[in-house]
Amino acid sequence: MDVLTYMIPIALLMGVLWLIVFMWALRSGQFDDPEGAANRILLDDENDEETRNDNR
Amino acid sequence: MTKAKPVTDYSAHIRVNADGTNQLRLIVAGMHCAGCAFKIEKMLNGHSGVEARVNVTEKRLSLVWAGDRAVGNNLLADVETMGFQLSPLKQAGTEDAGLKHLLRCIAVSGFASGNLMVFSMALWFSGRDSMGGATRDLMHWYSALITLPTVIYAGMPFFKSAWHALRHGRTNMDVPISVAVTLASAVSLYETFHSSEHAYFDSVAMLLFLLLIGRYLDARVRLQAKSAAADLLQVMQGTASVTEEDGHIRRIPSDALVPGMRLYVAKGEKILADGTALNTGDVDTSAITGETLPRHICVGDAVLAGMINMGAPLDIRVDKTQQGSLIGDIIALMQRAEQGGAVYVRIADRIARWYTPVVHALALITFLGWWWLGGVAFQPALMCAVTVLIITCPCALGLAVPVAQVMAGGRLFRRGMLLKSADALERLEKIDTIVFDKTGTLTTGKIVMDPPSCLDEETKSQIAGMAAATAHPLARAVTAVWPSLPAAGTVEVDGRGVEIIQPDGTWCRLGSAAFLDVTEGPDDDRLELWFSMQGRPPLRLTFSDRLHADAAVVIADLCTKYRVVLLSGDRPGVAAAVAAQLGIDEWYGAVDPLRKHAMIDAEISAGRHVLMVGDGLNDAAALSRATVSMSPSSALDIAQNAADIVYQRAGLASVAEVLQTAGRTQAIVRQSFGLALAYNIIAVPLAMAGFVTPLVAAVSMSLSSLLVVGNALRLKGE
Numbered sequence: 001m002d003v004l005t006y007m008i009p010i011a012l013l014m015g016v017l018w019l020i021v022f023m024w025a026l027r028s029g030q031f032d033d034p035e036g037a038a039n040r041i042l043l044d045d046e047n048d049e050e051t052r053n054d055n056r
Numbered sequence: 057m058t059k060a061k062p063v064t065d066y067s068a069h070i071r072v073n074a075d076g077t078n079q080l081r082l083i084v085a086g087m088h089c090a091g092c093a094f095k096i097e098k099m100l101n102g103h104s105g106v107e108a109r110v111n112v113t114e115k116r117l118s119l120v121w122a123g124d125r126a127v128g129n130n131l132l133a134d135v136e137t138m139g140f141q142l143s144p145l146k147q148a149g150t151e152d153a154g155l156k157h158l159l160r161c162i163a164v165s166g167f168a169s170g171n172l173m174v175f176s177m178a179l180w181f182s183g184r185d186s187m188g189g190a191t192r193d194l195m196h197w198y199s200a201l202i203t204l205p206t207v208i209y210a211g212m213p214f215f216k217s218a219w220h221a222l223r224h225g226r227t228n229m230d231v232p233i234s235v236a237v238t239l240a241s242a243v244s245l246y247e248t249f250h251s252s253e254h255a256y257f258d259s260v261a262m263l264l265f266l267l268l269i270g271r272y273l274d275a276r277v278r279l280q281a282k283s284a285a286a287d288l289l290q291v292m293q294g295t296a297s298v299t300e301e302d303g304h305i306r307r308i309p310s311d312a313l314v315p316g317m318r319l320y321v322a323k324g325e326k327i328l329a330d331g332t333a334l335n336t337g338d339v340d341t342s343a344i345t346g347e348t349l350p351r352h353i354c355v356g357d358a359v360l361a362g363m364i365n366m367g368a369p370l371d372i373r374v375d376k377t378q379q380g381s382l383i384g385d386i387i388a389l390m391q392r393a394e395q396g397g398a399v400y401v402r403i404a405d406r407i408a409r410w411y412t413p414v415v416h417a418l419a420l421i422t423f424l425g426w427w428w429l430g431g432v433a434f435q436p437a438l439m440c441a442v443t444v445l446i447i448t449c450p451c452a453l454g455l456a457v458p459v460a461q462v463m464a465g466g467r468l469f470r471r472g473m474l475l476k477s478a479d480a481l482e483r484l485e486k487i488d489t490i491v492f493d494k495t496g497t498l499t500t501g502k503i504v505m506d507p508p509s510c511l512d513e514e515t516k517s518q519i520a521g522m523a524a525a526t527a528h529p530l531a532r533a534v535t536a537v538w539p540s541l542p543a544a545g546t547v548e549v550d551g552r553g554v555e556i557i558q559p560d561g562t563w564c565r566l567g568s569a570a571f572l573d574v575t576e577g578p579d580d581d582r583l584e585l586w587f588s589m590q591g592r593p594p595l596r597l598t599f600s601d602r603l604h605a606d607a608a609v610v611i612a613d614l615c616t617k618y619r620v621v622l623l624s625g626d627r628p629g630v631a632a633a634v635a636a637q638l639g640i641d642e643w644y645g646a647v648d649p650l651r652k653h654a655m656i657d658a659e660i661s662a663g664r665h666v667l668m669v670g671d672g673l674n675d676a677a678a679l680s681r682a683t684v685s686m687s688p689s690s691a692l693d694i695a696q697n698a699a700d701i702v703y704q705r706a707g708l709a710s711v712a713e714v715l716q717t718a719g720r721t722q723a724i725v726r727q728s729f730g731l732a733l734a735y736n737i738i739a740v741p742l743a744m745a746g747f748v749t750p751l752v753a754a755v756s757m758s759l760s761s762l763l764v765v766g767n768a769l770r771l772k773g774e
Contacts, residue, residue: 019167026160039094
């Protein structure tokens with residue numbers, strides 16, 4: 001059962017990492033405007049024209 | 057001479073950020089889709105040094121710019137020219153922060169329960185011989201390490217609420233929850249310390265997790281309900297144009313208007329204060345009185361704040377400040393209604409009243425029973441009492457109402473109905489009287505010309521040509537049926553009609569009965585236009601505001617179950633005609649906004665429960681006073697905000713459907729309470745007898761919660 005001594009802390013650490021990521025997402029406003037974000041993807045990028053010209 | 061575009065001054069609301077940029081936060085009204093939002097963003101971001109972001113979900117605009125403070129006003133004036141109304145926001149909403157905090161608490165307790173389950177599984181399913189005491193203790197200590205910070209962080213919403221209630225000499229559901237969580241943690245820690253077998257860390261974390269989900273859903277549903285009175289105030293806080301002594305026009309905030317000032321109202325603008333007209337004109341009074349037709353006003357006539365100028369610019373002498381205006385009275389009534397709204401006690405709170413004493417009494421009986429009568433030591437006796445507290449913790453109760461509400465709300469939303477107040481469905485169940493407004497609610501609010509009898513083509517084109525020359529609503533209804541180009545030489549006469557002088561000197565008129573000197577017309581209160589050529593008998597065209605196609609069916613159905621009343625601000629004759637058409641026995645016409653409120657108030661004082669359906673500013677006070685209120689989405693924003701439910705589909709089917717869904721939801725809620733009660737009846741005696749181990753507690757708790765959630769999910773499937 002010695003494996004527990006390091007497996008448990010590793011598992012907990014992964015859990016804490018997930019929690020931190022979620023807290024970051026919440027704090028950085030990922031859930032602030034779900035409706036807007038869903039629609040923004042349909043919006044043409046204003047810089048499209050320039051980017052295309054640059055690529056030429 | 058070109059006059060500069062009037063600019064509203066928002067500089068008082070500017071916040072200067074740490075990096076020296078200016079920031080304004082505003083609510084954008086008139087934004088209906090993401091497209092509008094992005095149009096605003098694109099326009100604003102096109103300027104250099106400007107950063108604009110629109111939150112589509114909350115209809116808010118955040119504008120950040122560097123440099124001159126006055127730039128913001130010009131930018132926002134451009135947004136207003138695009139057709140959006142802006143109102144500044146003072147600070148980030150506190151409810152918003154509360155919701156986010158709850159979400160964080162859910163995340164923490166969810167993390168804790170998930171990880172604790174890993175330890176618990178190992179502890180439950182390994183026998184005494186397969187796991188050594190040292191390993192078990194290690195797992196208990198790990199559990200404690202996870203649980204204790206979780207309790208302190210995620211338990212805070214409950215502790216705070218419980219403490220707040222106790223300090224004011226009340227108890228609520230959070231008191232037993234706080235006691236159970238604290239005691240269970242303490243006893244489990246004690247057990248761990250003494251290397252005992254049973255620790256309830258997993259139960260504590262799961263308890264918090266489940267309860268927080270219910271709390272979060274509840275808070276989310278409640279968030280949408282906001283103060284309608286404040287909104288009405290905001291609408292009236294526009295910028296007014298005032299003519300100064302020297303003839304210059306100055307823009308001032310509308311709350312700075314004082315009696316004696318001369319208000320200048322351009323065509324299409326809203327009148328912002330009660331006053332007296334100094335010239336003649338036409339005003340749209342539909343928002344205030346519910347009348348379909350614009351009213352012609354003469355010099356000396358009284359005009360009210362909220363009316364809209366339909367014709368030539370109006371000069372108005374301000375008679376009252378905004379507080380003293382009719383709108384001010386409506387706002388005062390609505391504020392009173394909103395404060396009195398707390399009278400309704402939600403079913404969950406009613407249960408909480410007897411729940412707390414019963415649970416604590418049971419726990420105490422268990423403890424004393426084991427300790428004194430059973431002769432058990434202090435510590436195991438306390439353990440039994442704690443399991444009673446854990447088992448009775450109202451996870452299922454706490455989830456029953458919010459989940460059913462969220463499900464019903466989602467179902468209604470998909471069918472085009474927005475539930476704005478959390479407990480509207482609960483209140484709907486009690487309804488015995490339904491009060492309808494006429495214009496825009498029972499009717500479409502659009503005037504349609506009745507098919508005229510036998511007209512020759514020449515007369516028809518003559519009428520159409522004259523009608524096309526004016527913007528009067530009745531004339532518009534004519535051109536909607538007979539499209540035509542404006543006839544040359546048509547002259548509008550003083551809001552009474554239009555006239556053409558023919559080449560041979562005879563006149564040809566289209567307008568009101570008085571305009572054509574018609575004295576003996578049928579007296580049926582219908583909307584009418586008269587047409588005549590000099591020397592020929594006058595012709596009468598009638599108009600009506602069409603009823604919704606499904607109105608008759610829905611009203612007939614509602615009449616069998618409820619008392620249905622029609623309350624209209626329109627002329628009695630028109631109200632009577634609509635009532636007769638729909639088979640409504642009880643109707644009142646020419647009811648002004650304050651009397652509408654008073655009549656609803658009287659009904660409620662008489663012990664009735666009233667559902668009010670209306671759409672105008674004149675309904676706003678009545679809507680906020682009614683037990684439950686509904687507005688079509690075509691309604692004014694004020695009415696929509698005062699209403700508990702807003703429906704998007706044209707027609708009245710939504711009213712019947714909401715009532716039906718409310719009945720269904722409450723049935724589900726009651727079933728869920730029944731399930732929770734049944735679970736307690738089985739589990740509590742077991743806990744009191746000392747048979748409940750951490751495994752039993754965890755399984756029964758999640759099982760009852762799943763049952764309740766599953767039961768509520770049935771609302772979605774139907």
